[in-house]
Amino acid sequence: MTSLQGVPVSPGRAAGVVVTMPAPLPEPALARLPEGSDVEAAADRVAQAARTVTADLLERAGRASGTAADVLTVTAAMAADPTLATTAAGLVREDRETPERAVWDAAQSVVEQLEALGGHLAERARDVRDVRDRIIAELTGQRPPGVPEPGHPFVLVAHDLAPADTATLDPGLTLALVTEGGGPTSHTAILARALGIPAVVAVTGAARLRDGETVLVDGGRGTVERDPTPDAVAAASVARVHRAVEGQGHTADGVHIELLANVADAGSAKAAAAAGAEGVGLFRTEFLFLGRPEEPSVAEQTRAYHAVLDAFAGRKVVVRTLDAGADKPLPFLTTDGEPNPALGVRGLRTAVAHPDVLERQLEAIAAAAASADAQVWVMAPMVATPDEADRFVDRCAAHGLTRAGVMVEVPAAALQSRWLLDRATFASLGTNDLTQYAMAADRELGALAELSTSWQPAVLRLVAATCDGAHIAELTVPEGRSRPVGVCGEAAGDPALAPVLVGLGVTSLSMAPAALGDVAAVLATTSMDRCRQLARLALASRDAWAARRAVRAALPELDALGL
Template sequence: MDSTTFAGVGIGLGVAQGPVARMAERAPAPADAASERSAEEEAGRVREAVAAVAAELNRRADSAGGSARDVLEAQAMMAEDPSLEEAVQSRLDDGKTAEWAVHDAFAEFRTTLEAVGGYLGERAADLDDVAARVVAHLRGEPAPGVPSPGHPFVLVAPDLAPADTALLDLDPESPNRVLALVTTDGGPTSHTAILAREKGIVAVVGTTDAAGLADGDVVIVDAAAGAVIAHPDDAQLADARGRAEARAAAEKAPVTPGALADGTAVPLLANLGNSAGAAEALELGAEGVGLFRTEFLFLSAKEAPTVDEQRAEYAKLLSAFRGKKVVVRALDAGADKPLAFLNDAEEDNPALGLRGLRALRANEQILRDQLTALAEANADAGADLWVMAPMVATVEETEYFTSLARELGIRTAGVMVEVPSIALLADRALAHTDFASIGTNDLTQYTMAADRLLGSVATLQDPWHPAVLRLIEQVGAAGEKHGKPVGICGEAAADPLLAVVLVGLGATTLSMAPAALADVRYSLGRHTADDARRIARAALDADDAAGARAAARSAADPAS
């Protein structure tokens, strides 16, 4: 049989080969039928099943760590959401079975979250997994999950639930080791892609045509090329094996600071959600932190944490990176991540509502407390502390945050570029602040008017799109004009080829999941500054994301 190549979006530079094992189909939805039990009996069954599922998700969270832990803990909280419990109970009171009540109530909430969009919209797909696990428990069936064929395999699935991605078996000695991951849905900013990158899994996502692969089919998963090759010949297998071995050898080489081939320094930093990942990030060669998300302190709290509580947590991270650059993002929450003490008012379109700096400004004491805690924490920790405001849209907001941060003891203050307006005004904004950091996930979402992780517009949610790249170029040019640093802290920085393009557009630092550092370091080291600008120009001249990616690949390796 001749080989066939399927195109998708590669995560990292890895390449792997092996037989396919497909994710099992979900069990059929429960029937809408009357229960033979009382509503009280059915309610008891639901409570027991939900508690068991939440406990299992929390157990996996404890084992997983990193971003996976955050996602799994959020799923566990979903399972026990009081609003969902009420919705299930109303169906039980109507005489329905526990299985159908759970299925229908969760489906209704999924539709609601999809309509809300933003952060809550991103959580909608997770509800399907939670519901399936609860229904499976009620039926006495195994929870849906990854197959165990008894040999190493390439997992092919429409997409993966966070609970599955978080604990994929990657042990080289395991008979059920996952060699690589192929999904037919999702994009480069999906949870599957983010967690695969964090765990260093060879993955190609959004490979629509891979839906036709069958169990046992031998494939090559080539993330660097964004391709899946089905039924490869001996020469293709040998080439892939050789590249995998060369990459493994490169990963074992001594860690060096990020730099281009001509010696131009490009510091490589880590994105972290709490202090627990500091040691691993340093071990993998992080030269500092380019994005420290502080939401973990706030999202599960009933009231804003005190200055003392915040200072203790920030000190843990800052001390781990003593003498190194640490960029902290001020609380990024609001209507799409509702906090009762910040803003829990319903909004028709929370992604465009009172969020980020807007919400903090409306509750300035929370912002003042956070900035005070950061300044005090660093007084003893001795890191090179930088603090940035999220969701800045205007020059006036830039001036406001920078002035307040300096008043409260922050020496280096900056803004995130996530909204096209501030990218277009970067020349003016950077005259009033110390640095800019581009959040490519949101910048892409707002530039393309495409809700992050909404499947129907996933093809538009791609940071390779020339419209997004041109905005980044404007920010880079403004940074160069004013002598101000311009960092990248979105998922785009973890794409090895796109990282080169971003440097060519004027980025001075790149921040990413620690597992992506080795691939990006290797990719940068293959190109000079002139190369990076030439490759970036090729991408800018394309008409769409696919064209930009192909043009950059051709410019980076003309022989390809």
């Protein structure tokens, strides 16, 4: 067998025939409207096509749930943004460009602006191209971009996938996903994990894979085997099982580890509860705000929050306040043109200039909590200093919200966790951003995929520092007031990394519901002492690959479980 190596992002093994993504739509010809053409009617066609694409994406979002619904909604909001359509219509009127050529040129202008800005905004260039191709397909009657439908199960191979394409993958037909680009915390990787599809990204040589050949994908080891033996194919088919969660998460010696879910709306909350989640470790509230010219009212927010809390009556729900900025700009809250949006005014920092938005959100969360039976915890994103944590705790207390915590996404917060948790009652590690900031590596860039993984020993040391700080803080607060530390980033759903995180001191893991069963199964075979040993192995490694190899070698249960 010939083996290709990539970065593992979604565990599991699967074998099947390759189906490659079709080439993107070709660039339209440089053409002008014929003399005598109705220029206004041609310009209007651009706006109509954009409306049709928006409606289609929103309709698909309505049929999806969780992360897939979120991504489709965000893509629909981009299609609905008048900037692209207005610019294209202007090119039709002023330069007499054909509608499809005008959309291409207008989109290229936006792409160049985003790529020049860099950081998270540069990541959106791919999404602009996706929307561009959908509008052009609508204008020209071509098949819109999307995942092939060969009529049988397959392994999808692509250079990379637009988020809207990944969101529509059918786990019943898509056996595995292989991409040449992307990173372990890219949208493609996150959605693959949410769907429970084995996936490997940043695969060198993926472009050489051809339609119809059989491959075996190991999403835990990051390998793609060409021409596997019949026995290997049969073993991979047996390994592809869905594990249910039974009761609470625990180690082999009975230590309780909360297994929670990441959700964004009532639909994903119900799905998480059905999957056996003990509660919610991350309720992303920003998707209620995205794609809107103004913030939702307190009443609308209250209804949306209550619907999520209802799915977990009597159980913990951790609500993250609005995480706007960077790749999630909001016209009523964030500003355009920041030279480096990832390091700009985002998360809790937006409350400095717009404290009223945070106040109204806390009012809505408190109202929903008062009328629901869930245990409501609230946390702020992008906290970097003890003063920021203290101010957030004060604002929560003013609304009667007594369980107020902080996200640890910035290395400074990890190193200062003892002081952040002096008054904040818990911490939740957002390992996606923590890794990005610690390694100075854009998580969407395939060229930096080896850096963009929470297996990096430097990132694991920041996790350990956060937990150590929490233990010190516990000694200074009134008796009985613990300072739990959870993980709600993508690292929590990695079955091999989960016991390492527990060994570092993490007490809860929040993940995509599809990952709950695998993580529960691994923890149930691993004692707390062994978790600590695995953590020491990972910390002592020189790099991420060495850490992953050392832990997997010490955890043969992973292979036995098909992970």
